[in-house]
Amino acid sequence: MSKLALDKFSKLPKIELHAHLSGSVRYHTIIDLLNEELNALDSAEPQKIKSEIDLLNCLKNKPSISCTNSRSLSECFQVFTILHRLLNNLNILEKVTHDILQDFESDNCVYLELRTTPRNIYDQNRTKILVSKRHYLKKIINVLENFERCHKMRVRLLLSVDRAKGVQDGLENVLLANELESKYIVGIDFSGNPHVNSFQDFEQIFNICKENGLKTTVHIAEIWNDRDKDFILKKIRPDRIGHSVCLDQEEVEYLIQNPIPIEICPTSNLVTKCVHQIDKHPFFDFYSKNKNYPLTICTDDCGIFDITLSKEYELISEAFKLSHEQMFYLSKTKMNFTEILRWCNDYSASDAQGFDPFCP
Ligand code: 6MZ
Numbered sequence: 001m002s003k004l005a006l007d008k009f010s011k012l013p014k015i016e017l018h019a020h021l022s023g024s025v026r027y028h029t030i031i032d033l034l035n036e037e038l039n040a041l042d043s044a045e046p047q048k049i050k051s052e053i054d055l056l057n058c059l060k061n062k063p064s065i066s067c068t069n070s071r072s073l074s075e076c077f078q079v080f081t082i083l084h085r086l087l088n089n090l091n092i093l094e095k096v097t098h099d100i101l102q103d104f105e106s107d108n109c110v111y112l113e114l115r116t117t118p119r120n121i122y123d124q125n126r127t128k129i130l131v132s133k134r135h136y137l138k139k140i141i142n143v144l145e146n147f148e149r150c151h152k153m154r155v156r157l158l159l160s161v162d163r164a165k166g167v168q169d170g171l172e173n174v175l176l177a178n179e180l181e182s183k184y185i186v187g188i189d190f191s192g193n194p195h196v197n198s199f200q201d202f203e204q205i206f207n208i209c210k211e212n213g214l215k216t217t218v219h220i221a222e223i224w225n226d227r228d229k230d231f232i233l234k235k236i237r238p239d240r241i242g243h244s245v246c247l248d249q250e251e252v253e254y255l256i257q258n259p260i261p262i263e264i265c266p267t268s269n270l271v272t273k274c275v276h277q278i279d280k281h282p283f284f285d286f287y288s289k290n291k292n293y294p295l296t297i298c299t300d301d302c303g304i305f306d307i308t309l310s311k312e313y314e315l316i317s318e319a320f321k322l323s324h325e326q327m328f329y330l331s332k333t334k335m336n337f338t339e340i341l342r343w344c345n346d347y348s349a350s351d352a353q354g355f356d357p358f359c360p
Helices: 027-039 046-059 073-086 090-106 133-150 163-180 199-211 229-236 249-257 266-271 283-289 309-319 324-334 339-352
Strands: 014-020 109-116 129-131 154-162 185-191 215-220 240-243 262-264 295-297
Touching: 014 090, 014 295, 014 309, 027 046, 027 073, 027 090, 046 073, 090 109, 090 133, 109 133, 109 185, 129 133, 133 154, 133 163, 154 163, 163 185, 163 199, 185 199, 199 215, 199 229, 215 229, 229 249, 249 283, 266 309, 283 295, 295 309, 295 324, 309 324
Parallel strands: 014 109, 109 154, 154 185, 185 215, 215 240, 240 262, 262 295
Antiparallel strands: none
């Protein structure tokens, strides 16, 4: 991260609870990897790679002038396919994961919960598994362990169940979480393209998580025609929910009466056109109606959108005229809203001493 990137909220101790690993790979690393493919002597499809670079440019937080089309969530999912092709060996995976941790720490994040979908990495013909899901995960856990040994920031991992990959694949991930018994794995995330499949098909997996004491967080209401809202809010009642931007008034009221902590992802919602204006972001519905509603501001895919957690704080603070002090308390009080983060409370309390919210 550039030294020049000192944002208004970069001194504030922050937590990040909603960051997808592949989506958090540095923007410039993604572009470099694509250029490497483009310049390879045996580059088979240069035109295709050039259009992938264009797509990334358009999804970036500050799109180039040539990007006139509205971008959509579906285009975001095209980028994940590209990323999964690029992140095709353990060395790259190790490097990008380490960079992600460094970037969050440089931004004064004190607790980072990364999430990732365990995946097998195949050879070019897709016939042979080069890296199994288990090895993929072990590598990431190894990077987290090494990082914690010599850094202040605490890091944990959620294993993702990708709705687009189906129930069997998701089940494998939950079983892996149980088998590995790593202190770094703190729960299961349910994510993936909300236009594909339904989380109602995954009820058995939600039950297995409950039976095994695995915490859950679920992407919900990222699009308007999310048919799973009632099922998730009333039947599953996960430990946390992500996005929750396309809720009607009745659903907002229901949550205010029966709160589930929400991971708010402002830039992601804007770039993917799930929210059209930041000052209309439903964050404020919850914040203004109940100052104690457990809300946390997150980045979602900071690499793809080329943003920082501090920038997300700035966006919310400016849109809703929240002072530095209010943002400080938002950040601080949200740190103790889950059991997972109980220890983080002490950490942040001592770390925040000497931090003057009035003099950033
Ligand atoms: C839903 C998302 C997402 O698992 O390869 N993912 N799911 N909504 C979003 N909003 C933009 N952003 C990311 O990271 C990439 C995976 O995270 C999920 C998708 O399943 C994507 O394939 P990992 O580390």
